[in-house]
Amino acid sequence: METGPERGITLERGLVKGPEIHSQNPARLIEKIIRERILDSPYWKEQCFGLTAATLCDRAVELTYIGGQFGQQRPTPFLCLAFKAIQLQPEKEIILEYLAAEDFKYLRALAAFYIRLTFPAADIYKLLEPLLADYHRLKLRSMNGFRLIHIDEFADMLLTEERVCDIALPRLPKRIVLEDMEELEPRESALGSELSDSEGDSDDTNEVERNNGINSKEGQ
Amino acid sequence: MPPKLTQPVKRTRYFPGKRTSRSPSPSSSSDSESGPQGEDEQRTVKTEDVTELISEIGESASEAENSDEERDKQVSVRRQALGGTKPVVQSLKEVNLNERFKEETAIVESEYEESEEEHESVDESESESDVESESEEENKVLLRPVFVPRNKRATKEAKPQFAYDTTADDEARKEKKKEETLAMIEQQIRAEAAAHAAASLHEDNIIANAEDIDDNDDVDPLAERAAWKLRELKRIKRERDELEQRERELQEIEMRRNMDDNERLKEDLARVRQQQEEKIKNRGKMGFMQKYYHKGAFYQDMDILNRTNYNAEALEDDIRDKTALPKIMQVRGDQFGKRGRSKWTHLLNEDTSQNTDSPWFRKDHGSKRTQEKLGGLHDAYPSKRKK
Numbered sequence: 001m002e003t004g005p006e007r008g009i010t011l012e013r014g015l016v017k018g019p020e021i022h023s024q025n026p027a028r029l030i031e032k033i034i035r036e037r038i039l040d041s042p043y044w045k046e047q048c049f050g051l052t053a054a055t056l057c058d059r060a061v062e063l064t065y066i067g068g069q070f071g072q073q074r075p076t077p078f079l080c081l082a083f084k085a086i087q088l089q090p091e092k093e094i095i096l097e098y099l100a101a102e103d104f105k106y107l108r109a110l111a112a113f114y115i116r117l118t119f120p121a122a123d124i125y126k127l128l129e130p131l132l133a134d135y136h137r138l139k140l141r142s143m144n145g146f147r148l149i150h151i152d153e154f155a156d157m158l159l160t161e162e163r164v165c166d167i168a169l170p171r172l173p174k175r176i177v178l179e180d181m182e183e184l185e186p187r188e189s190a191l192g193s194e195l196s197d198s199e200g201d202s203d204d205t206n207e208v209e210r211n212n213g214i215n216s217k218e219g220q
Numbered sequence: 221m222p223p224k225l226t227q228p229v230k231r232t233r234y235f236p237g238k239r240t241s242r243s244p245s246p247s248s249s250s251d252s253e254s255g256p257q258g259e260d261e262q263r264t265v266k267t268e269d270v271t272e273l274i275s276e277i278g279e280s281a282s283e284a285e286n287s288d289e290e291r292d293k294q295v296s297v298r299r300q301a302l303g304g305t306k307p308v309v310q311s312l313k314e315v316n317l318n319e320r321f322k323e324e325t326a327i328v329e330s331e332y333e334e335s336e337e338e339h340e341s342v343d344e345s346e347s348e349s350d351v352e353s354e355s356e357e358e359n360k361v362l363l364r365p366v367f368v369p370r371n372k373r374a375t376k377e378a379k380p381q382f383a384y385d386t387t388a389d390d391e392a393r394k395e396k397k398k399e400e401t402l403a404m405i406e407q408q409i410r411a412e413a414a415a416h417a418a419a420s421l422h423e424d425n426i427i428a429n430a431e432d433i434d435d436n437d438d439v440d441p442l443a444e445r446a447a448w449k450l451r452e453l454k455r456i457k458r459e460r461d462e463l464e465q466r467e468r469e470l471q472e473i474e475m476r477r478n479m480d481d482n483e484r485l486k487e488d489l490a491r492v493r494q495q496q497e498e499k500i501k502n503r504g505k506m507g508f509m510q511k512y513y514h515k516g517a518f519y520q521d522m523d524i525l526n527r528t529n530y531n532a533e534a535l536e537d538d539i540r541d542k543t544a545l546p547k548i549m550q551v552r553g554d555q556f557g558k559r560g561r562s563k564w565t566h567l568l569n570e571d572t573s574q575n576t577d578s579p580w581f582r583k584d585h586g587s588k589r590t591q592e593k594l595g596g597l598h599d600a601y602p603s604k605r606k607k
Contacts (some may be wrong), residue, residue, distance in 0.1 A: 064435070068378075132455070135448035136437050148433050152448060156455060177467065187459070191452050 006021050014039050016087050022170050030115050030167055034068075038075045038083050045117065048080055056081060057098065063106035065143035066113075066154070068166025076141055079165060098167040099127060105112050105136045106165045109154060113165070116158045121173050122183045123160070131155035132189035325374065391400050439523045504531040508542050509552060 010196070015034055016026045038044055047059060060081055067076040072094065098111035115127050134151040141147075157164050159172070178184040265470065437444070476484060506512070513530045542550050549556050579587060 090387075132452065133448075135444055137435055137444075139433055139435055146433050150448065150451070152451060156451075176463070189452060189456055191449065191456070 006102045013194055014083070014087065014091065018089055021027040025170060026089065026118070027083075029086060029170065030083055034075065034079070034084070034166060036078050037069070037073060041075050041080060043075075043077045044080045044083075047077070048084045048100055051084055052087065053094050056088065056090075058097070058106065060110045061104050063110070065139035065146065066109050066139045066149075066165065067104065068164075070145075072145060076165075078106070078113075079167075080109055082113050082117070082165075083165075085110070086117065095128075105134075105138060105151060107149065108134075109138060116164075116169060116172075117167070122178060124172060125175060125178065126156060128155045129187060134163055143156060320361065321366050324361050324363050504529055506531045509550065511552070 004055050012027075014027050018026070021029060022025070037195070051059065052082050059077075063081070064076055065076065066078045068079055069075055095114060097109050098107050099115065101107050101111075112128055112131060119127065132152045134155075138151060139146055140149045140151045140154075154164075154189060158169070162169060169182055175184060175187065179186060223545075262358065321509075477488070510531075515530065547563070551561065556562055
């Protein structure tokens with residue numbers, strides 16, 4: 001079976017010409033079912049035709065929520081744009097720029113998602129851990145409805161879980177493994193300074209938890 | 221003997237509706253209400269009138285045999301005799317009920333008082349005059365009772381008015397009621413939806429509606445920062461726990477490597493025993509007659525298997541405590557009463573003869589004679605040998 005976008009109607013639509021990611025066609029990072037749904041969705045057909053990296057950025061800025069599938073298994077615009085990014089394969093610098101866009105949190109989230117899907121393991125840890133300090137709010141849409149989430153929670157999900165936004169993420173080795181292989185250094189949390197100031201870590205956690213007991217409910 | 225009259229009168233039979241002759245006759249008078257005949261002229265006139273009145277009353281049921289003119293003449297004469305002032309209707313055929321209705325409405329109120337007075341005055345007199353007075357009213361206005369609709373009745377004002385109920389506003393009232401019920405239903409639905417949303421929100425932080433979630437970061441930055449701190453600390457703790465566990469594992473591996481075979485075996489057995497004890501301790505009590513379900517030997521690592529407690533009762537039965545039921549009914553499902561369920565036990569459970577507690581079978585001194593005398597309690601063929 002010939003594959004490739006220049007060959008008429010094939011069983012595999014939306015495949016990418018170019019270097020392979022994780023030793024497979026980049027489009028295959030997203031499973032077939034979801035890929036088909038994305039390609040059939042109205043948002044894809046209307047908005048994602050003929051996008052470039054720049055215009056993709058414009059679309060991403062207009063996003064109002066992240067998510068995988070909702071309602072009757074409809075893909076979110078976020079997911080469509082992520083797939084478009086996979087198809088476009090923009091340069092690393094562009095993605096880093098998107099990630100550094102402080103004003104547009106949904107663009108940031110999109111860049112983070114793309115990084116998690118395509119970049120090598122050490123880079124993922126290096127790039128996504130700064131996001132753990134960002135506590136801006138995001139809207140997450142899923143089959144159950146909308147949910148409030150923060151950027152740091154989203155980054156944590158990307159680093160820890162196997163399935164985010166209905167996409168099975170590529171395998172990511174544990175941080176310890178990479179530390180042992182000396183590709184990484186142990187994580188320094190943004191709270192590192194505060195932790196070291198107090199006498200004991202456990203005291204600090206207890207104290208902060210008690211103080212934040214009421215506030216956390218509001219925030220989350 | 222009937223009194224002798226001045227003029228010999230031809231005996232006339234009384235027919236209802238038929239006019240008898242004017243001259244008083246013993247037959248007519250005998251038919252009429254009791255009263256001395258021929259004594260009082262006025263009284264005879266009265267009785268005569270009564271007769272005619274009775275006949276006239278009966279006229280509505282039967283047709284008049286006499287000619288109408290004669291009758292009407294007599295009626296008019298009688299009316300004048302009784303003091304009636306109303307013009308008399310010539311014939312029944314010309315009776316116009318509508319006109320009569322109008323007449324009645326006009327007359328009823330005006331002559332109500334008069335009739336009352338007449339009634340009062342007449343009450344003292346004999347029963348005949350009662351009939352007379354009633355018929356007097358009827359004489360004036362001979363009417364068939366006509367149904368008057370509610371809103372055309374003269375007595376409308378007399379009816380008590382309810383503050384909340386006016387027949388004129390019937391439709392408006394209905395509409396108002398409809399609106400009220402709709403509003404109530406709407407309110408109920410809203411309350412339910414809110415409760416549902418609140419419940420789901422409480423469970424999972426998931427809100428169905430997009431507008432309910434505020435994307436805005438500027439609201440209360442301090443609270444946001446505090447929440448973030450909490451999350452970050454939890455993450456740090458989680459990482460530290462993972463580290464510790466990894467270290468523990470490594471340590472154990474080291475120790476095992478240094479051990480001998482025997483020690484390893486001992487340690488293994490101890491570990492297994494401890495696991496069993498924990499399992500037994502954590503195992504819940506199975507319900508009475510609950511079916512044992514084995515989860516399966518594979519995939520024991522999966523957490524999903526630990527979610528459901530298979531010892532708990534699966535079904536919600538009406539009867540919780542089956543031990544209270546008779547033994548026959550202590551069966552699962554719908555097996556009660558079905559064939560093959562009961563086991564023939566040679567009625568051993570119902571055999572009370574071996575029950576030595578019962579005074580009937582005890583070998584007391586007192587029961588000895590009883591048992592000798594009573595039938596069926598000793599052997600059929602007792603042995604000759606003395607026991």
